[in-house]
Amino acid sequence: MADGPTTDVIRRAAAGMRLDIVEMIAEAGSGHPGGSLSAADIVATLYFGVMRHDADSPDMPERDRFVLSKGHAAPVLYAALAEAGYFDREHLSTLRKLGSMLQGHPDSRKMPGVEVSTGSLGQGLSISNGIALGLRMDGGSQRVFCLMGDGELQEGQVWEAAMFAAHQNLSSVTAIVDSNGLQIDGSCHEVMCLGGIGQKFAAFGWQVIEVDGHDVDALVDAFEAARVASETSGAPSVLVAGTVKGKGVSFMEDNAGWHGKAPSADETEQATSELRAVIAKEAANG
Amino acid sequence: MGKATRAAFGETLVELVGEGVDVVAVEADLSKSTTTSTFAGVFPNRFFNVGIAEQNMIDVAAGLAVTGKVAFTGSFAVFATGRAYDQVRNTVCYSDLDVKLAPTHSGVTVGPDGGSHQMLEDIGLMRGLPGMRVLVPADFNSAKAALRTAAMTPGPFYVRLGRVGVEDVYPADTTFELGRAHVLREGRDVTLAACGLMVGQALKAADILADKGIMAEVIDVATIKPIDAETIVASARKTGAVVTCEEHSIIGGLGSAVAEVLSENTPVPMRRIGVRDVFGTSGEPTELLEHFGLTAGDIALAARELCAVTA
Numbered sequence: 001m002a003d004g005p006t007t008d009v010i011r012r013a014a015a016g017m018r019l020d021i022v023e024m025i026a027e028a029g030s031g032h033p034g035g036s037l038s039a040a041d042i043v044a045t046l047y048f049g050v051m052r053h054d055a056d057s058p059d060m061p062e063r064d065r066f067v068l069s070k071g072h073a074a075p076v077l078y079a080a081l082a083e084a085g086y087f088d089r090e091h092l093s094t095l096r097k098l099g100s101m102l103q104g105h106p107d108s109r110k111m112p113g114v115e116v117s118t119g120s121l122g123q124g125l126s127i128s129n130g131i132a133l134g135l136r137m138d139g140g141s142q143r144v145f146c147l148m149g150d151g152e153l154q155e156g157q158v159w160e161a162a163m164f165a166a167h168q169n170l171s172s173v174t175a176i177v178d179s180n181g182l183q184i185d186g187s188c189h190e191v192m193c194l195g196g197i198g199q200k201f202a203a204f205g206w207q208v209i210e211v212d213g214h215d216v217d218a219l220v221d222a223f224e225a226a227r228v229a230s231e232t233s234g235a236p237s238v239l240v241a242g243t244v245k246g247k248g249v250s251f252m253e254d255n256a257g258w259h260g261k262a263p264s265a266d267e268t269e270q271a272t273s274e275l276r277a278v279i280a281k282e283a284a285n286g
Numbered sequence: 287m288g289k290a291t292r293a294a295f296g297e298t299l300v301e302l303v304g305e306g307v308d309v310v311a312v313e314a315d316l317s318k319s320t321t322t323s324t325f326a327g328v329f330p331n332r333f334f335n336v337g338i339a340e341q342n343m344i345d346v347a348a349g350l351a352v353t354g355k356v357a358f359t360g361s362f363a364v365f366a367t368g369r370a371y372d373q374v375r376n377t378v379c380y381s382d383l384d385v386k387l388a389p390t391h392s393g394v395t396v397g398p399d400g401g402s403h404q405m406l407e408d409i410g411l412m413r414g415l416p417g418m419r420v421l422v423p424a425d426f427n428s429a430k431a432a433l434r435t436a437a438m439t440p441g442p443f444y445v446r447l448g449r450v451g452v453e454d455v456y457p458a459d460t461t462f463e464l465g466r467a468h469v470l471r472e473g474r475d476v477t478l479a480a481c482g483l484m485v486g487q488a489l490k491a492a493d494i495l496a497d498k499g500i501m502a503e504v505i506d507v508a509t510i511k512p513i514d515a516e517t518i519v520a521s522a523r524k525t526g527a528v529v530t531c532e533e534h535s536i537i538g539g540l541g542s543a544v545a546e547v548l549s550e551n552t553p554v555p556m557r558r559i560g561v562r563d564v565f566g567t568s569g570e571p572t573e574l575l576e577h578f579g580l581t582a583g584d585i586a587l588a589a590r591e592l593c594a595v596t597a
Contacts, residue, residue, distance in 0.1 A: 065352075108381045116352050116383075120376040126342045127377060130312075130349020130357070133334065137310075138353070157373075160342035168334070 006049050010216045012282045014044035017079035018248045019275040020092055024075055026268040028096040031104070034258040035149060036076040038180040038213070038243040045219040046145055047080040055085035058112045064142050065115050065131050069124020070149040070178065071105040072260070077114070078102050086113040122155025124148060125175055129161055132170045143227070146175045151183030154192050159204070166205035171230035174223065175201075175238040178213060180245035182256040201238045213241030248275055288454040291447040291482075292390035294429035296324025299358060302437050303329055309437060312347040313360040314340045320360040320390045320447075340365045344373035344385070351383035356437050359385065363392035363405035363446065367412055378442050379415045386436040387412075388445040393533035394561065394578055395450045395483065395571035404566030404574075410538020412444040413511040419464065420511040422446045422532075422540070424485035425455045428508060431462035439464060448533075450571045452483045455506070467514035469521065473503035476589045477521040480531035481507050481540045484559070487575075488531045490582035495589055502589060510540055515547045522554045527592045529557045531585050533575075536560035555596050557588040 017040050025031035047053070051064040068077050075095065082089045087101070094100035101110040105119030116127050128146035135142050152158065165173050177197055185191045194200070198208040207229040211222040219241070226237035245259070246252030249271040252263075263271055299322070302309045310332045317323035317335065326333035334350075336343045340361050347357035359366060366389035367374065378385040389408075396404045413420045421436065421443065423429035429447060436443035455470070470485070471492050480488035485506045492502040503521050507513065522528050528548060530541035541558030548554055561578050575581050 116348065116377065117381040118377075120372050123341075123345050123373060123377055126345030126373075127349040127352070129342075130346040131352050132349070133346065134310075134350045134353025134355050137331070137355075157339075157341040157345070160336070160339035161345075164336055164339070164342055164346065 007216045007220060008285060010044050010049045010220070013048045013083050014040045014216065015275065015279045015282045017044055017076060017083060019272060019279060020079040020082065021075040022249065022263065022268065022271045022275060024078070024092045024095040025262050027093050029262050030096060031075055031262055032072040032260045033252060033263070034182065034245040034255070035070060035178065035180065036073045037247045037249060037252065038245045039073050039076045039147060039178045040247065041214045041216055041219060042147065042176055042178060042241055043076045043080050045216055045223065047084055049220050050223045051145065055113070058086060062142065065128070065144045067115060067124045067128045067131070067144070067146045068106055068118050069146050070121065070152055071118030074102070074104065074106050077106060081113045121152045122157040125158055125161035125165070128173055129165050129168065129170055132172045133168065136172065142172065144173050146173065148175060148177050150177055150179040150181065150197065151188050153177065153194055153197060162201060162204040162206065165236040169234045170236045171234050173236040174226050174230070175236065177238060177240045178243050179240055180243045182245045182254070182259065184256065184259050186256050198240045205235055207233055207235050207237040208240060209237065210240050210242070213243035214247055248278065250274060287451040289426040290449055290451050291423055291426055291429035292321055292449060294426050294433060295388055295390065295447060296321035298430045298433040299325040300328045302434065303332065307437055308355050309358060310334065310350050310355045311358045311360065312336060312343050312350070314338060314343045314365065316361050322360045340370045341373050344370040345377055347385045348377045348381065348383050351385050355384070357385050359387050359389070361389050362403060363389040363408045364403055365389070367405065367408040371411060375415055379417045382417050382441055384440060386443040386445065388433060388436070388447055390447040391449045392446045393448055393482065394566045394574040394580070395448055395533065396566070397449070397571045397574065398568050400568040401565035406535040406561050406566060407538060408446065409510055409534050409540065410542065413543065418442045418444055418511065419509070420444045421509055422481040423508055424482060424506050425452050427454060427456040427458050427460045428462065431460050432508065435462040435464050446482060448483055453486045455485055455489070462508065465509050465512045465514055467517040468506045468508065469503060469517065470506055471502070471504040473501035473525065475500045475502060475525055476527040476529060476593055477503045477505060477525045478529050478531060478585060478589065479505045479507050479518060479540065479544050481510060482533050484531040484533055484580065487580065487582045488585055491585035491589065494582060494586040498590065500589065500593055507540055507544070510543055513543050513547060515551065518544055518547050519551045522548055522552050526554050527596045528554055529559060529585060529589050529592060531559040533580060534560055536562055555592055557592050559585050559588055
């Protein structure tokens with residue numbers, strides 16, 4: 001099991017990030033709350049429990065790499081980067097506004113700590129593979145983490161990349177599928193059923209770990225299990241993380257309608273009061 | 287006949303690594319055709335074959351570039367720019383990465399494989415992308431220099447290479463000046479602005495025209511982006527008539543780029559030699575150049591008609 005103090009830090013970070021996500025999307029008047037909230041525990045676990053990185057030295061060569069393939073969940077990445085100290089929190093209120101470094105989808109030319117621009121779905125795993133190849137050529141031991149959505153797996157390129165990573169024995173690659181079951185037009189099952197995600201990656205030769213994407217202790221353990229499994233087998237790993245879209249905001253949970261719209265003033269008030277209650281609870285636990 | 291521009295690809299990459307440039311190549315199952323197999327043979331650890339998966343090819347190269355590699359990609363022009371356009375746009379260019387696309391088999395001189403494989407829209411696709419530089423070398427020696435320039439200059443590049451042998455225009459020690467068009471032959475009556483293998487055709491056309499008493503100026507617009515407006519405008523002001531010559535659609539390519547420059551600076555009558563908004567078709571390369579009106583004779587005829595208008 002993961003140790004207590006670390007996961008407390010992660011849980012507190014995730015709770016704070018959820019509030020930031022809702023507030024920045026409300027301020028922006030548009031954005032993608034559902035898939036940002038579903039990924040909050042995963043991203044918090046990476047940035048505050050798993051990844052080697054340094055906000056004071058974003059280009060540190062030894063850093064692990066993170067690629068947000070589901071680029072529309074930019075707010076969850078921005079919340080994590082702000083929490084980690086990559087930029088001043090004041091920037092969060094500029095999301096999606098003219099001149100902001102917080103673009104609607106992550107822009108590596110504008111934002112410190114973003115390795116590569118994303119937003120067009122299905123590309124992050126290929127990019128992560130290239131990063132892993134380059135780091136391996138240079139003798140590095142850095143890990144490369146790539147977060148995808150489950151709807152995103154409908155993009156054929158994902159499977160070109162799955163094939164390639166296994167063929168190249170890219171054991172430094174860990175993919176995470178934020179499997180919230182919903183996409184813009186409805187449930188992934190109804191829009192275009194992919195079938196078993198884990199089975200498909202396994203068939204390509206990946207190490208597959210199923211995990212509750214909102215259980216921080218389980219996530220920490222799963223990332224460690226993935227590292228061990230990949231080092232042992234030489235194969236890339238994927239965490240298939242079961243999540244709830246809109247997690248943490250009662251009226252957004254498991255509702256495809258909250259894929260890509262901002263809450264109204266009243267909705268924002270309700271959402272932030274719910275999230276503040278969680279923050280208070282986490283603080284009390286700490 | 288000289289070597290094909292594609293023959294420059296693999297061997298230039300080998301030379302660059304020998305000179306200490308951190309070059310890698312990502313290929314999509316066409317290494318023998320593109321000549322990246324030459325590079326793979328010498329530096330197998332710097333060569334990655336993704337199989338028949340061009341989208342993955344571009345983004346794996348992008349990831350390699352993120353780690354500081356100078357990443358060249360292979361495949362044919364139709365697949366590298368068409369099938370993987372979104373990867374080139376949204377990852378390579380939007381992130382401003384050191385990815386150098388140098389696909390081969392551009393234009394109709396692909397030959398018998400036919401229209402599905404004869405890419406005629408690639409210059410248009412690539413030059414519309416912010417940050418992308420577009421080079422169309424005229425011969426083998428120019429192709430070597432262009433590939434070298436792409437490797438040494440940060441950011442995305444498109445180097446357009448072809449399948450068939452072309453006559454040498456430049457000496458073996460030629461250098462490539464990014465953003466410079468080269469006046470290969472001075473004239474006063476009409477400007478022939480060409481790129482790729484059409485440079486050779488334009489030079490022949492100038493000979494034909496000289497016999498008719500028309501002094502044609504021939505410019506190799508080897509860099510289509512950033513285009514050398516200064517040289518093109520100066521020549522157009524001198525001659526008052528411009529014929530563009532390209533093995534590409536007349537929509538979006540060199541002809542369009544030159545028309546954009548001239549219309550804003552010094553509008554003069556123009557003719558565009560190129561493929562006229564149709565797909566290619568099977569045939570031998572020389573037959574196809576005739577079929578689509580891309581020969582020296584076609585250029586000379588267009589130039590004479592233009593001179594008749596402007597005289």
